[in-house]
Every structure is written in structure tokens, then in C-alpha cells.
Amino acid sequence: MFGDFMGMMGKLKETQEKVKQTKERLNTVLIDEESSDGLLKIxxxxNRELKSIAIDESLLxxxxxxxxYLVLTLNKAIEQATKVNETELAAVAKEGMPNIPGMDSLFK
Structure with a gap:
């Protein structure tokens, strides 16, 4: 039993490191969003860090x-970024979870 516990603790530490690496990698995943008419690009x-905003002169x-335009387009960009972020982190967390009956449905 003690060996199982130590194995689970090792797996938890490994999963924590993978989550950290995934968060760092998500800093390099860029999501581009633009207004429906293309006058504003974000x-x-x-990880929901704003990198650039391009505004057409006509909007000024x-x-x-x-x-x-800023509110709508930023909200769409944040929504997309959140989906990517949550999907990636959930995949890493699920991979690192021990096989406990009934727990697999938490990460679907």
C-alpha cells in the first residue's frame, strides 16, 4: 500500500510539472480574432495575455x-483563448489522474 501511495505522489508531481510546462507553452499559442468587418484585429x-490590437483608421x-468593437472583439478572443487553455490543461490533468472509478467523468 505504501508503494502505491509513493507511486501516486510521484505521478502527482509529474503531472504538476506537465501542467507548468503546458501553461508556459500556452504563452506561445496565439489566437487571432477580428471584428466581422475586419476593422479591428486582436x-x-x-493564457489570455493581449499581444496586439490593430485598429482601422475609420474606427478612430x-x-x-x-x-x-473593442468590447465585442476582446470578449470573442478571450472566449477562444479560454477554450484552448481549459482543453489543454484538462487533457494534462486527466492524463495524470490515477485510475479511480467514477473520476474519469470529471475531465470530459
Whole structure:
């Protein structure tokens, strides 16, 4: 029994390291999002760090329109980044979980 516990602790430590590596890798995964008409383009990492914003000159004339574009496009980018982030981290966590009956449904 003690050997099983030590094996599980080793697997947990290995999984923690894989999660850390995955988080670091997600800093390099870029997600591009743009407004429906292409006037605003956003690049964000899968860890939801904003990398760039490109604004068409025409949007600079109307403050309210620009604000609306920023809110909508940033929210879409953050939603995409969150999906990628959660999928990647869940896969690593599931891989590192011991085989406990009933627990597999938590990571689907």
C-alpha cells in the first residue's frame, strides 16, 4: 500500500510539472480574432495575455463605435483563448489522474 501511495505522489508531481510546462507553452499559442468587418484585429495568447490590437483608421473617428468593437472583439478572443487553455490543461490533468472509478467523468 505504501508503494502505491509513493507511486501516486510521484505521478502527482509529474503531472504538476506537465501542467507548468503546458501553461508556459500556452504563452506561445496565439489566437487571432477580428471584428466581422475586419476593422479591428486582436491577438491574444491562450493564457489570455493581449499581444496586439490593430485598429482601422475609420474606427478612430467614432469613439463609441471603437469602444463597442473593442468590447465585442476582446470578449470573442478571450472566449477562444479560454477554450484552448481549459482543453489543454484538462487533457494534462486527466492524463495524470490515477485510475479511480467514477473520476474519469470529471475531465470530459
Amino acid at each position: 491577438t491574444i495568447t491562450a 473617428q467614432d469613439k463609441e463605435q471603437l469602444e463597442d
